[in-house]
Amino acid sequence: MPELNRDITAFHQHGYVVLDNLLGSDFAAELYAAGDDVPKVVWNEARSTANERVLLHDARFRRIFMETSFIDRLTDIVGDDLQLLDLQLLEFAPNASHVGAISTGSREWHTDITFFSDAPVAVNVGMYLTDMTPEKGPLHVIPGSHLWHREPTAEEVGSPHVDEVVVEVPAGTAVAFDAQLWHTGSKNLSDTPRRGLFAYCSHYWVKRMDEYYTRALPEEIIESEDPRLRQFFGLGANAVSIHGAAYTEGNATFE
Numbered sequence: 001m002p003e004l005n006r007d008i009t010a011f012h013q014h015g016y017v018v019l020d021n022l023l024g025s026d027f028a029a030e031l032y033a034a035g036d037d038v039p040k041v042v043w044n045e046a047r048s049t050a051n052e053r054v055l056l057h058d059a060r061f062r063r064i065f066m067e068t069s070f071i072d073r074l075t076d077i078v079g080d081d082l083q084l085l086d087l088q089l090l091e092f093a094p095n096a097s098h099v100g101a102i103s104t105g106s107r108e109w110h111t112d113i114t115f116f117s118d119a120p121v122a123v124n125v126g127m128y129l130t131d132m133t134p135e136k137g138p139l140h141v142i143p144g145s146h147l148w149h150r151e152p153t154a155e156e157v158g159s160p161h162v163d164e165v166v167v168e169v170p171a172g173t174a175v176a177f178d179a180q181l182w183h184t185g186s187k188n189l190s191d192t193p194r195r196g197l198f199a200y201c202s203h204y205w206v207k208r209m210d211e212y213y214t215r216a217l218p219e220e221i222i223e224s225e226d227p228r229l230r231q232f233f234g235l236g237a238n239a240v241s242i243h244g245a246a247y248t249e250g251n252a253t254f255e
């Protein structure tokens with residue numbers, strides 16, 4: 001089994017990086033328990049999710065972005081204009097017959113975006129709340145597949161791949177991967193739910209997935225004066241805009 005990539009500077013080469021101890025095991029256990037309390041949408045017998053606003057209105061989930069090194073570490077990967085596009089809690093039911101959404105095979109290879117480019121556009125960050133042992137259905141990735149510029153075919157979706165790598169990590173560790181990378185969870189064969197949080201990150205100039213929600217962000221975020229946190233939640237650029245440093249000049253004229 002090849003060694004997992006833990007070097008942020010090699011992120012683009014491999015298409016992923018393991019972020020050890022991003023949450024830590026105690027906080028992961030607290031968030032796992034918090035997952036009992038949040039309302040979830042059941043997609044099928046194997047998979048249910050809780051959306052960003054449900055999570056952010058619970059102070060325990062906000063602490064990920066206010067009290068851990070999340071924003072620092074993702075800024076190192078994405079850049080100074082880091083923004084969150086979406087956050088989800090993903091739960092795979094115990095003793096599952098499916099990997100997740102659709103596949104009845106042992107894999108469910110997919111990319112998270114179908115716009116392919118050499119430059120990384122979006123990065124998904126899986127924060128695992130349970131030890132990802134083989135029976136828990138760990139993430140699998142195909143290093144380098146973010147540069148293939150295509151989605152898996154119908155024949156490829158459900159089957160093991162010769163170049164796949166199993167990302168067995170302990171609870172509280174995260175895996176950041178390019179949204180173009182072929183990746184898949186695997187079946188949760190254990191007798192307890194598998195829970196992970198997925199923070200989908202990108203640049204400030206990419207639109208947040210606001211249409212998924214009807215509820216506003218919580219006041220604690222809207223009223224925050226931390227410029228990096230405001231940018232992270234789409235409330236104002238902190239980094240110099242790709243539209244130029246004079247991006248906001250003239251706002252007053254047209255009020």
Ligand SMILES: O=C(O)CCC(=O)C(=O)O
Pocket residue numbers: 090112124126138139140183184185186196198
């Ligand atoms: O559950 C996992 O480990 C992977 C989840 C996934 O594939 C996704 O969020 O796109």
